[in-house]
Amino acid sequence: MERVKLDFPAEAVIHRHPLTVRVTDMNYGRHLGHDALVSLLHEARIQAFAALDLPEWDMHGYPSVVADLAVQYQSEARWPDGLTIATAVLEPQGKALTIYQRIYQADSQQLVATAQINQLLIDLATRPVEVPEQVKQALSHARCG
Secondary structure (H helix, E strand, O other): OOOOOOOOOHHHEEEEEEEEOOHHHEOOOOOEOHHHHHHHHHHHHHHHHHHOOOOOOOOOOOOEEEEEEEEEEOOOOOOOOEEEEEEEEOOOEOOEEEEEEEEEEOOOOOEEEEEEEEEEEEOOOOOEOOOOHHHHHHHHHOOOO
16 A cells, blocks of 8 residues: 655744644544544644734635645544644745644654645635735744744
8 A cells, every 4th residue: 555655844834733632533443533633733724824813714815725635644642632733834836835734742742643735825716826925924934943
């Protein structure tokens, strides 16, 4: 079986967000379910952008949508594990933001999953637009290594 392999760009981290696995995040295998993982990624991503005054629904005049999501699972998380999600954003190129997120156990630093998201900024007619210079500047000043 060919596995997805994602290289997390640690030098591009803009935010770290603590979360706890909730009992409602558990699946039948009694660990963090993939649907809940996507929700936790979204929460951490929106917190990262909000910290830069860049809400996903108004990035300097443009809303954003997720175009692609890839997840590489490395270990399990269970209720009530404390997690940290690091969000990294590559230098914007063209019409999308390439966002990486790394989820790890807060206490042991054990890696749980790595994700890559391509997020498009769109105009009101839902066409992709260039990433605004203000967004690029906010992201370049936020790197926390």
